[in-house]
Amino acid sequence: MTEAATPLPRARALVTIARERSGQGLIFVVLLGLFLLFSVMRPSQFPTAFNLRSLGLSASVIALLAVGQTFVIIGGGIDLSVGSVLVFSGVVAAKAINGLGAATSLGAIVLVGTVVGLGAGASWGAVNGFLAVRGGIPDFIVTLGTFGMAYGLAAVITGGSDITTPLKLTTKLGNGNAFGVPWLLLIALVAAIVMQVVLTATRFGRYTYAVGSNREAGRRVGVKVDRQRISLYMISGGLAGLGGFLALALYNNTTIGAHGNDNLVVIAAVVIGGTSLFGGTGSVLGTIAGVLVPVVLQNGFVIVGVPTFWQPVAIGAVLIAAVYIDGRRRTAAR
Amino acid sequence: METVAAVDTVIEAVDIYKSFGRVDVLRGVSLSVRRREIVGLVGDNGAGKSTLLKILSGVESCDSGEIRVGGQPVNIRTPDDAHAHGVETVYQDLALAPHLDVAANLFLGRETPRSGVLGKLGFIDKKAMQIACEEDLHLLGLRVRKNLATARVESLSGGQQQAVAVARAITWGRRLLILDEPTAALGVRETKQVLDTVRRVRDERDLSVLIVTHDLPSALRICDRVVVLRLGRDAADFDARAVSIDQLVGTITGVYGGAGERDAGLREDEL
Numbered sequence: 001m002t003e004a005a006t007p008l009p010r011a012r013a014l015v016t017i018a019r020e021r022s023g024q025g026l027i028f029v030v031l032l033g034l035f036l037l038f039s040v041m042r043p044s045q046f047p048t049a050f051n052l053r054s055l056g057l058s059a060s061v062i063a064l065l066a067v068g069q070t071f072v073i074i075g076g077g078i079d080l081s082v083g084s085v086l087v088f089s090g091v092v093a094a095k096a097i098n099g100l101g102a103a104t105s106l107g108a109i110v111l112v113g114t115v116v117g118l119g120a121g122a123s124w125g126a127v128n129g130f131l132a133v134r135g136g137i138p139d140f141i142v143t144l145g146t147f148g149m150a151y152g153l154a155a156v157i158t159g160g161s162d163i164t165t166p167l168k169l170t171t172k173l174g175n176g177n178a179f180g181v182p183w184l185l186l187i188a189l190v191a192a193i194v195m196q197v198v199l200t201a202t203r204f205g206r207y208t209y210a211v212g213s214n215r216e217a218g219r220r221v222g223v224k225v226d227r228q229r230i231s232l233y234m235i236s237g238g239l240a241g242l243g244g245f246l247a248l249a250l251y252n253n254t255t256i257g258a259h260g261n262d263n264l265v266v267i268a269a270v271v272i273g274g275t276s277l278f279g280g281t282g283s284v285l286g287t288i289a290g291v292l293v294p295v296v297l298q299n300g301f302v303i304v305g306v307p308t309f310w311q312p313v314a315i316g317a318v319l320i321a322a323v324y325i326d327g328r329r330r331t332a333a334r
Numbered sequence: 335m336e337t338v339a340a341v342d343t344v345i346e347a348v349d350i351y352k353s354f355g356r357v358d359v360l361r362g363v364s365l366s367v368r369r370r371e372i373v374g375l376v377g378d379n380g381a382g383k384s385t386l387l388k389i390l391s392g393v394e395s396c397d398s399g400e401i402r403v404g405g406q407p408v409n410i411r412t413p414d415d416a417h418a419h420g421v422e423t424v425y426q427d428l429a430l431a432p433h434l435d436v437a438a439n440l441f442l443g444r445e446t447p448r449s450g451v452l453g454k455l456g457f458i459d460k461k462a463m464q465i466a467c468e469e470d471l472h473l474l475g476l477r478v479r480k481n482l483a484t485a486r487v488e489s490l491s492g493g494q495q496q497a498v499a500v501a502r503a504i505t506w507g508r509r510l511l512i513l514d515e516p517t518a519a520l521g522v523r524e525t526k527q528v529l530d531t532v533r534r535v536r537d538e539r540d541l542s543v544l545i546v547t548h549d550l551p552s553a554l555r556i557c558d559r560v561v562v563l564r565l566g567r568d569a570a571d572f573d574a575r576a577v578s579i580d581q582l583v584g585t586i587t588g589v590y591g592g593a594g595e596r597d598a599g600l601r602e603d604e605l
Binding site for chain 1: 391393412413414417423425427428429430431432433434438442443444445447455456457458460
């Protein structure tokens, strides 16, 4: 990217990245198509500020998890623990916040919640990474194990019932706006943009692709493969932890029972977004589209009056189609 | 084997031992490569060729023995160490990341940072690497197609991929190129191309080359010297112009010792 680059070639370059790097141009077309379809069918209900706001809110927490998962999957791994890590981090953050006392300012609450949530999540990520990379246990199993452990421990800490968090956290942050945009959406967007830049423009990003593409090759050219892979699980855990704190802000309590399927939703989003389950290729940009497609479908079905039971049917079909297309692309590349 | 003036010796492995569990793979092997020399390393399967190669490349470390670069003992424990001493390896499997483009592979592990603060933050200068990559490939005569630098490695043919791996080693190599079975997966024409390139860079860039190979005719054609590994030791050291393929085969299989036999006392019963 040179200083002289004008917006148009830069936009074109982004599209090229999207198409070449992941074969995911299609998903943007699908997303745009759905958006236009529902807008045309219900012009007074679908494309309204109110509805878009609710769309953005429901996508933002999942988007954070999906961004982290994208890094893990590009690096050739998988993280099934994210939903439980979110719950655990949320519980720990709620405990910390509620321990602050009623007079604590919102700023202090947000600071403590963010640090505790991120820290708790990243710690689970470190456990996942260490066991999978140094312990040589398949990450599918490791993260399935910590999926159960994080959820169980969260329930142990709270005695099984949800903890309520201060109301001002929800009114100001969870449902609050900054510059007319919901805070949560803004945070998810910033995280996605930062992580996309990390992926495409930094050494860390390049090594993420490299360890997913050919681990042994990375090792032989001197890439610190183990350290890189462990950091990927920590990113996934850390973003799940941040998601845990933001979910507190959104729902006003720890919603312990509500995240059992998050891992599947998130992995589906990443794969729908064009990231290959076999590693080495993918992008955050695609993942965001992969998060939005199910959300738009769900929302659109409600507004149009299609029974929402059709949403998982449609998503399942999209998911299978995405993997089919990835397989075709991989075969073509050989 | 004649003694070699240290100043002329680029790299030496002296009395290297290496076991994996209870299997003694290397049992006191020694090897030296002189400046601008092309040395062939041949031997049967299990003779220890790949293990010696991995030790010189820093992929494995030896149990005992010494590696000297320019006469000085050095520690080569990681690929980074080997790179720092100017040793580059083209692995048989090429060690390329198929999803990354050619420039990314050429610079993998040694990315050019952006200037200033961005560079400190880990940002890399893709444009500079692409340009440098095109130049390198051009200089090497390996620019097999236009815009090669931005082509994904998985989209290239086997021969083209090998050219990329060779280019990477030549670009970074300062002292020694190690080629592991460079002709195993190639057609006749591609094999000749690789070997011609190796000869040319040896002269142009003042490099030494160590070629591990099964391909005895190619070894004799291109090498100055051929070292035979047998049962974890250097069994013989031949002038490539003065040895026949029959002689090589005989030494490799242990049927008879050739003229260059280092150690006629390499006895089966001692193993």
